[in-house]
Amino acid sequence: MKILSKNGNELIMLAMKTDIATKGDYLLIVDEKSNKKMIVQIYDEDYFSSQSLIEDIVKDEVVVASSTENLHDPLNIGKLSRIIRDARLFRAKIRAAIDISDRLSSDISWLPSRVFSKVERLRISELNSFLGRTGILPIPIGKTGKDNEDFDIYAEEFDGKLNIITGKKESGKSHLSKMLIKTLVQYGAFVIVFDLNNEYGGLAWNSDGSRSSIQDQVMILEPGNGLKFSLEYCGKSGISNMLKNSLDLPAASLREFFRIWDSLKNKKTLDLESLGNAINTWNINELVRDALISRYHVIQTSRLFTDASKRDELRFESIITENRKGAAMIVNMGKITSVVRKMIVELILSKLVDLLEKNIIPPIFLFAEEAQLYIRETYWEDIITRMRHFGIYTTFITNQPDAISDGIYRQVDNIFLFNFTNDADLDKLSKVSLLDNETIRSIAKTLPQRHCLAIGKAVSDLPVVVKIATTEILTLGETKKFFKI
Amino acid sequence: MTTQYSFVSSCINVDEFDQMLHRSLNRCLSTSIHDMLKGKKIIFNMDERTKIPINGWGMKSNPYCATTINPIKPILENTTVSAIDSSSIQVAETEEGTLYAVKCGIVMSSRGQTFIHLRIGPILFYLSKETIRDSEIDHRLAKLILFDNECAKRLIRVRIERAVQMIISNHFKRSIILIDGSLKPSLFEDKDQSIKNVAENCALNRNSMIGISKSTKFKILDKISSSLTKIPGPAYMDVNLVIKSLIRNTIGDSVIVKFGNGNSAILRADIVTSDRNKYFLFGKLLGNDSMADGYPETLRLAHHISTFTNTEVSCLKGHILSSYEVTELASEDIRRTLLGSLLI
Numbered sequence: 161m162k163i164l165s166k167n168g169n170e171l172i173m174l175a176m177k178t179d180i181a182t183k184g185d186y187l188l189i190v191d192e193k194s195n196k197k198m199i200v201q202i203y204d205e206d207y208f209s210s211q212s213l214i215e216d217i218v219k220d221e222v223v224v225a226s227s228t229e230n231l232h233d234p235l236n237i238g239k240l241s242r243i244i245r246d247a248r249l250f251r252a253k254i255r256a257a258i259d260i261s262d263r264l265s266s267d268i269s270w271l272p273s274r275v276f277s278k279v280e281r282l283r284i285s286e287l288n289s290f291l292g293r294t295g296i297l298p299i300p301i302g303k304t305g306k307d308n309e310d311f312d313i314y315a316e317e318f319d320g321k322l323n324i325i326t327g328k329k330e331s332g333k334s335h336l337s338k339m340l341i342k343t344l345v346q347y348g349a350f351v352i353v354f355d356l357n358n359e360y361g362g363l364a365w366n367s368d369g370s371r372s373s374i375q376d377q378v379m380i381l382e383p384g385n386g387l388k389f390s391l392e393y394c395g396k397s398g399i400s401n402m403l404k405n406s407l408d409l410p411a412a413s414l415r416e417f418f419r420i421w422d423s424l425k426n427k428k429t430l431d432l433e434s435l436g437n438a439i440n441t442w443n444i445n446e447l448v449r450d451a452l453i454s455r456y457h458v459i460q461t462s463r464l465f466t467d468a469s470k471r472d473e474l475r476f477e478s479i480i481t482e483n484r485k486g487a488a489m490i491v492n493m494g495k496i497t498s499v500v501r502k503m504i505v506e507l508i509l510s511k512l513v514d515l516l517e518k519n520i521i522p523p524i525f526l527f528a529e530e531a532q533l534y535i536r537e538t539y540w541e542d543i544i545t546r547m548r549h550f551g552i553y554t555t556f557i558t559n560q561p562d563a564i565s566d567g568i569y570r571q572v573d574n575i576f577l578f579n580f581t582n583d584a585d586l587d588k589l590s591k592v593s594l595l596d597n598e599t600i601r602s603i604a605k606t607l608p609q610r611h612c613l614a615i616g617k618a619v620s621d622l623p624v625v626v627k628i629a630t631t632e633i634l635t636l637g638e639t640k641k642f643f644k645i
Numbered sequence: 646m647t648t649q650y651s652f653v654s655s656c657i658n659v660d661e662f663d664q665m666l667h668r669s670l671n672r673c674l675s676t677s678i679h680d681m682l683k684g685k686k687i688i689f690n691m692d693e694r695t696k697i698p699i700n701g702w703g704m705k706s707n708p709y710c711a712t713t714i715n716p717i718k719p720i721l722e723n724t725t726v727s728a729i730d731s732s733s734i735q736v737a738e739t740e741e742g743t744l745y746a747v748k749c750g751i752v753m754s755s756r757g758q759t760f761i762h763l764r765i766g767p768i769l770f771y772l773s774k775e776t777i778r779d780s781e782i783d784h785r786l787a788k789l790i791l792f793d794n795e796c797a798k799r800l801i802r803v804r805i806e807r808a809v810q811m812i813i814s815n816h817f818k819r820s821i822i823l824i825d826g827s828l829k830p831s832l833f834e835d836k837d838q839s840i841k842n843v844a845e846n847c848a849l850n851r852n853s854m855i856g857i858s859k860s861t862k863f864k865i866l867d868k869i870s871s872s873l874t875k876i877p878g879p880a881y882m883d884v885n886l887v888i889k890s891l892i893r894n895t896i897g898d899s900v901i902v903k904f905g906n907g908n909s910a911i912l913r914a915d916i917v918t919s920d921r922n923k924y925f926l927f928g929k930l931l932g933n934d935s936m937a938d939g940y941p942e943t944l945r946l947a948h949h950i951s952t953f954t955n956t957e958v959s960c961l962k963g964h965i966l967s968s969y970e971v972t973e974l975a976s977e978d979i980r981r982t983l984l985g986s987l988l989i
Binding site for chain 1: 752753754758759760761762763764765766767768769946949950954955956957959960961963964
């Protein structure tokens, strides 16, 4: 491989067919004259083409198509010509440099010699050693490069971070998030998953039907089945937030609701039945009563509430106390209405903030699938700024990158980008992500299934293409089909 | 600047200079263009390339307008048509000699379909005093080709073409052999593999040979060809007398021919055929070779496979550097260096 030219912060290299490298691979350019090294990453591959080469190819094809060819080529020039036709150009972004004392440097203002430079593929282990990238809690997410080197990210890199896993449908997003959740739980973390397709329950089982290593730590929560709160536990602010944001209760009605709540609280009869009775008998405007009754019915049918006396309510602090070694709380939202989804998210988030604020529970990792479907717009900012400080570390999983606002992208620490073919999606990502437009566009378009481009702090800001490892986790949430083929 | 101009004007009287120049040139060349050109038909030339008017010069300028035009009809009799073409280039120079490369293309067709083609080369030749001394080339010719690169390239081309023509004329029977250019003995051909030997082989094996020239240096033929442009289909005109009166050593009969319809190209063809029936020969050619744009497809293909591409030239240079233990010296284009180039 030889350096051919430089254009901005990218180098163009000439490679023959025998030079094996693919998009995403790192190359080390060693300038033997100045003893400096440069780390570049291939982001695109093209044929070496000139007008005359194209004319030759076309001409040859026309001639060969028109009759049988016989060759008398004593010097075997044809073979050389074929080698030239297969020559390729690698476009590589300059990522870093290594100074004379073998330390990573950001000084990439120098130009390596075209004559005296040696270009060699950089193994990920070598890259890690240059970067000094080590950790205590590795998450082996897959393999990278032609040599299938093991690639780990570290759980520490998720602590206090905002992550996005994005890619088109069936590109492997959920697979990666399940792997992350499983490992985080194994390391003793507490994870809440807003599961839109009821698929994360598979974390409890291996694909062969046996129990998974974290089965005892996986909790499936559904309305009426494990996911029940008492009004007392949710608190006045939690319920009022739910009424206001999820059930759109007007301010006037909300004021009357507060009076009812305070009255019931004083009487120590704060349960669902008493609330219903109070709304029906309270001396209020009939329109307000109607508004409260309709919300009450939604609350009642949501199966999200229970009476504290029944002792079947969900208390996050109890779960955490009972599962000291970590737990995955999977909130199944696949079969419930969008209103109930919004109510669940509102209640859980406000309760978590309340508990974290009071230092009752440790920080929580939150995995939210297609969050745009159940998190109100104003909440996004809360999640990435305020809640982050309280200790809710979110990972968004989405196939609609444009559903996430620019503000979130600018705060994001890690992006795991799977295949996208749609230019509009790539445009969105390339505008706001931590990586240059060309790399994102070129690599993301050609990523095979279960391959992702890891960008951000988890990879020390040097993007890496990773082939996500297969796991033993049971696959759930498959689309129910009519044709049983 | 003014001082300089005054100095020059004091040395040369510009008016006097102009008059002297005018008198001097008028002795041999007429500069009174206006009257001479008035009313004339004109085509402009570019890059020294020969051009012909698409619809001919017109009947007014045709002194041979009474010559018989013979229309050609395709004759569907199975005959092998073989076309041969070659090209040679100068690849490199050493202190003692020059390195040339040659390529040759042979294309065969029958019933309007090309069925096989053979690429020969690139083959390298190194011509130096030493290499020529060991060859059978006449020493006067040797001096010429060492002195003139164009002659050397021509020698290599002629030799390889004749060798191929000899093989084909020996191998096939009752076939048609197409050659790019006129059938004229060359100074550079080997006496045992001359065009005459090829013609003899053709006669022995009842092959026919046609040398097709895309352009001719005889301007009179351009004028004669005007009549053919008016004929809608393929046709030929006998110009044997004209050619024989201009050059003596051509082989066979000369015609101008149009293989295509309408305004397709008019070509000069030299023919060697055993039965001297040109109508039958052209008919068989039309029946067995396809004529896109009025030019035999076999010859066109032979031209394409015998020309050097830039990639091949680069590969040849690479091969020479890697295989023959030579050292490449830095070089420059002296003309370009001295004259420079103005990019507009």
